[in-house]
Amino acid sequence: MTTPASNTGGQQPSPPTGQTSAQAGGSIRDRLQSPRSSDQASGSGNTRESDLRENGFQQSNSVADLHAGGRGESQYDSSKTPQVTAEQELAGRKHPLGPEDAKSAERKVSALFLLSFLGVVGFVLTFFLVDNDYASSTRYLYTPLLGTFLALALAGVGAGAVLWAKLLMVDEEAVQERHPFGSPKDERSSTAQALKKGLEETGLPRRSLLRNTLLLGAGSLALLPVPFLFGLGRFQHKERVLATTAWREGVRLIRQNGTPVRLGDLQVGAIESVFPDVEHGTKIADSPTLLIRMRPEELQVVEGREDWSVDGHIAYSSICTHLGCPVKLYEQQTHHLFCPCHQSTFAANEGCKVVFGPAARPLPQLAISVDEEGYFYAQGDFDEAVGPSYWERDT
Amino acid sequence: MSLLEKGTDAGAVWVDDRLGSSNFVRRSLNKVFPDHWSFMLGEVALYSFVILLLSGTYLSFFYTPSLSEVVYDGSYVPLKGVTMTQAYASTLDISFDVRGGLIMRQIHHWSALLFMASIVVHLMRVFFTGAFRKPREINWIIGVTLLVLGIAEGFAGYSLPDDLLSGTGLRIAYSIALSIPVIGTWAAFLVFGGEYPGVAILDRLYSAHILLLPGLILGLITFHMMMIWYQKHTQFAGPGRTEDNVVGSRFFPSYAAKAGGFFFLVFAVVAALGGLAQINPVWLYGPYDASQVSAGSQPDWYVGFLDGSTRLMPNWEIAGFGYTVPLNVMVPTVVLPGILFTLLALYPFIEARFTGDRDYHNLLDRPRDVPVRTAIGTMSIAFYVLLMIGGGNDVIASVFHLSINTISRVLQVSLFVVPPIVYFATKRVCLALQRSDDELVHHGIESGTIRRLPSGEFVEETVPLPAVYRISLTGVESDRPELEGATAHGAEGQSKGPGYGDEHVVENAPERVPGFFRGKRRSGPSDTSAPRPEGAMPELERSGKPAPPE
Amino acid sequence: MIRTAGPRNDRQAGSSVHKPDKTRRRKRASSYGVVLLALSVLGGIYAALLAPQSVAQEDQPANQSTQVQEGGDLYRTGCSTCHGLDLSGGAGGPSLIGSGASAVVFQVESGRMPLNAGVQQAPRKKAKYSLAEIDALAAYIQANGGGPELPEGDLADGDLQLGGALFRTNCASCHNFAGSGGALTYGKYAPELRPASARVIYTAMQHGPESMPRYSDAQLTDDEKRAITRYVTFLQDSGDVGGASLGRYGPISEGLVIWVVGITVLVGMTLWIGARA
DSSP states (O other), X not given: OOOTTOOTTTOOOOOOTTOOOOOSOSOHHXXXXXXXXXXXXXXXXXXXXXXHHHTTOOOOSOHHHHHHOSSSXXXXXXXXXXXXXXXXXXXXXXXXXXXXXXHHHHHHHHHHHHHHHHHHHHHHHHHHHSOOOTTOTTHHHHHHHHHHHHHXXXXXXXXXXXXXXXXXXXXXXXXXXXXXXXXOHHHHHHHHHHHHHHHHHHTTTTOHHHHHHHHHHHHHHTTTHHHHHHHHXXXXXXXXXXXXXXXXXXXXXXXXXXXXXXXXXXXXXOEEEEEESSTTGGGOTTOOEEEEEOOGGGOOOOTTOTTSSBTTEEEEEOBOTTTOOBOOEEETTTTEEEOTTTOOEEEGGGTTEEEESSOOSOOOEEOEEEOTTSBEEESSSOSSOOSSOOTTOOO | OOHHHHHHHHHHHHHHHHHOOHHHHHHHHHOEEOOOGGGGHHHHHHHHHHHHHHHHHHHHTTOOOOOSEEEOOSSOGGGTTOEEEHHHHHHHHHHHTSTTHHHHHHHHHHHHHHHHHHHHXXXXXXXXXXXXXXXXXXXXXXXHHHHHHHHHHHHHHHHTTOBHHHHHHHHHHHHHHHTXXXXXXXXXXXXXXXXXXXXXXXXXXXXXXXXXXXXXXXXXXXXXXXXXXXHOOOEEOBTTBOTXXXXXXXXXXXXHHHHHHHHXXXXXXXXXXXXXXXXXXXXXXXXXOTTOOOSSOOOOGGGHHHHHHHHHSOOOOEEETTEEXXXXXXXXXXXXXXXXXXXXXXXXXXXHHHHTOOSOOOEEOOGGGOHHHHHHHHHHHHHHHHHHHHHTHHHHHHHHTOOHHHHHHHXXXXXXXXXXXXXXXXXXXXXXXXXXXXXXXXXXXXXEEEEEOTTSOEEEEEEXXXXXXXXHHHSSSOSOGGGGTOBTTBOTTSOOOTTTTTTOOOTTOOOBOOSTTOOOBSSOTTOTTSOOOTTOOHHHHOSSSOOOOO | OOOOOOOHHXXXXXXXXXXXXXXXXXXXXXXXXXXXXXXXXXXXXXXXXXXXXXXXOSOXXXXXXXXXXXXXXXXXXXXXXXXXXXXXXXXXXXXXTTTHHHHHHHHHHTTOOSOOXXXXXXXXXXXSSOXXXXXXXXXXXXXXXXXXXXXXXXXXXXXXXXXXXXXXXXXXXXXXXXXXXXXXXXXXXXXXXXXXXXXXXXXXXXXXXXXXOOOOTTTSOHHHHHHHHHHHHHHHHOOOTTSBOGGGOOHHHHHHHIIIIIIHHHHHXXXXXXXXX
16 A cells, blocks of 8 residues: 655665564573574574674683673684674564464454453443343442443454454554754754844833832732632631531530430440430531440549549540541540541540640540530530641640 | 545644644654654553543533532432431432442543553653753653642542541541641631631632642643644664754654553553542442541552652651641641652752763763662662552551561661662662673673683684664763764763763773762763853754764 | 480380380370379269259249350359359459359350459450350359340341431440441450341440440430441441452551552563563
8 A cells, every 4th residue: 555654754774674682671581492493593592602602702711701791702703703683593483474363464354353342232231131120139239240241342353453463464664763852053043043032022021110120910810719719718707617516515415316415325435426405406516415424533623624624524525636537446445546547546544645646735625514404405515626737726 | 535635634734724723733744753652651641631631521520529418319229318418419429320430430540540540650751861951951850730739639630529538538638738837727727718628628629629720730740742842852872863963753643643542551451440440439439538548558559659648757847936847747748748849850950960971962862871869769769669568557567467567667667778789789789780781882791602721721713793772871872882982871972960970980081080970971962061152052063963083 | 214224326226125125115005095094984974964054943944044044054164263152243253243144145145254364454355155045044144143135036137227327326336337336445445346236236235244344225225236236237238339448447457458469460461562572
């Protein structure tokens, strides 16, 4: 059809077919262990000795000769070594394929394309016919079957195309010149000239008033989007919002299902996830709290917090002071609270001081009390901001 | 002519009449691409991105990015009657009530994991072979940008279903934003629209995920490919391969068939994973609730190194004068990745500065030939892998019944101890491999034939290295490479990467300045520090022939 | 070995030197065998006749009494060394007074008890006692100290949706969203829930073994506990619609798979495509 490889870039014609080059990768020693397919195109089957002789290897009487290496010794005597080009070394390979081999290759490729077609058929049938209902027994097969048929369909075309290229298309070594990077000097200087000329014509280098006001005016245009950004956030009372939760004095502790917690509900060694009894209390993200019961003698009360706990019942914010994950992992025997996200460990019997992990501050404690009916309630909000630290946080 | 040929002719004429494209098309069809296997790793990334676009478009027809609540009434029984966000409910619908929805979701997610993994593998290939050197620094920076954008895109994507696992990740992201000094609270409130959880984050993540980030990524990928097309791909040294040519196969039909076939094969792998390996089973996680969390919560693997750095950071915090700087959060999540990615992006310039190498490079290095660069690379990989292991320390502890505290301590120490060891070991291995190459070039291959000399001594005969391999190793087409000043590590005319020349075994080589990073030659015909003659381009002087020794 | 020590080389001499040694050894062996046999017979008789037997009680019409007695015998044989003959505990184990039948069912049915010494946390093992024996032990402990008991009926008969919600609130933070287990501090762990029976799941909540908190009926009512049990058994029985579950650990196993399977296969493909035919 078309003559190969003519283009305006000065590409050299590809070498005659039948010549290939070896791959630069792979372990060289491995490749050389396998018998060489040919030697100088003169056919294989030489014994090693004759190989060596043909390559100009000469008997030498001293070890020094052999190990001299690269210094004009017999191994590298270029007058004796025939010049073997890279292409010639592997010329023994048959390419392109003879007619039978080509036909067999064509059959292989076609089989893969057919496999692809079958894959599509299988996919379509599975998609519409296999029952995917929750109640059906075949629902565990649905997605795996779809995936298998889809993979088959795609792999058929893919492998077929690759095999087609490898077996039936000409395996050539085309060479193409690179064009030099960087333009020629005169090109560059004309461009530089054009730039300079244009810049001069604008008058900017001379007119400093123009330049300065341009910077001020046009430059400040870049600041225009910034006010719009402030519309994206709700910045009112930002610090106050971060520093307070929904807990207030008298607010009862309730469970996720809304029932209030009563003294005696928890046994020693029990925990309960509690929320403030306000509207949407279980949904307010900074208010989840953990109520823990331990033996009163196990509790080392923090100074100033003597009346914050009731009979070994103690409540802490469950929003981790590291990055805000809920801390609900309580080890009954060690009294440790363990955050699953980054493994911050808090000693719940010692004011939740940090004993391991990246959290820098203990979990804030909620002062609780019990009302006349026996239900727990909060004495007020936490005395510090809950959750992770931020710039304006003032302890 | 056959029908196919007639049709092709007619079509080509029709298009050319309108676009005048004949010349461009012909040049493109005949364009030569080198065909080493490692050059196809970037293609995996490209193809998985295409798969992401296709599967993602389909998913976008069914997903609702809304935080407003709804009572689930789909076919997944254990969540029937549960109140959840519309985002989560729509994800459940895709998984259970849209035919083929689950496999599409899974293909999408597996493809995302593959996209990031292939970017990393491709980055390693480019790094270790020195393909980032002049004139390809821009492409390198684009690549690093794509890596960062990919991480952001993936994070946005897996947060969309609003399940318990990804919601926990969003909470952590909010807190990370908070930790930035001065502007942290502003930034967090801005992005989320208020105090956590805000009302806006899912809609905004959705916009970012389907519009903003894919647009940026697609644009950058296009520019990335255009640069490769225009600058031509690099290649390894070998017979007939020089700095000024490209040796390989023509684009049409051979390269296109292989590349196109490979696309289908990548798609097949992703499809197989999508059908046979369950990923992100959101129905098991449950809807997000700020008071709930699962043990063993991790982000997707490509964010894992940040999770690890966060877990391993000591709990330092500075507080005073009414302000707090939480170093325990800021350093591992903002400062560390900032430094790492900046160093990564600027690496071509850093290396050029230290080696003094400002030449064009179209031939690739073998990693062993540049021990310092290779060692820096493996050292960085070791550091990165240690961080990733840190990110999974709780699952490791739970599965293997180890103490998580011990694992954390060991990793904290390893972060400082292991990378230097890896650096040292890699460098030694590279030098040993270099020596072995030298042996091959100068002494030939051990033939296995032992000869006994009359003196009684036994010697092994060697066979000269076949030309093909010798040329690949030395870069010159001569059977006496050392006469041309070439060693087993490339031609004289080639400037070398960092570490070249360290304890080099070959005699006869011009003197090298030994030491870390300084592979610069003191003398030699192509001393890069010598000023070039006016107007001459280096490549034209080295048209594949080595410069004559002076 | 008693042997005349001649020079080494002698051993290589004719084999006639060995024959007397061989015969002597054979004779010695057979005498050992006889003694061994005799001892085994004696031992067997001893085991059969003198092993502790259930002491036949005077007519006890109530089944429960027999069960408690049987439990008591099992207890004294297998548990009293650590927990004391009077259940008040000892050097090896805590007091069982007040633990109740529930604790016994959990610990013994999951194989954690009897405990091998010297472990950070009692691991699950194959249960040593049969279900009937476990019930007997449980009855004994209950009779002698009181405490939480298992209710009657199908313990997994609960509301699936409620169970899921409660599981995610109370259990997932330690045991993972699918019950695949999680790490606690210093080598302790919240175990995988897959092998647990409904009885073990229910009683775990009542009993609060080791690090796990305990949930009274005021905290989690019987219905709620059954709901959670139902959900956990659902997690055990349900397959994975998306293919292989990869352990239900989350993104870690997914990341491993993409590298070990995905990248490996694809790099293999590039090697195939890039290789010269």
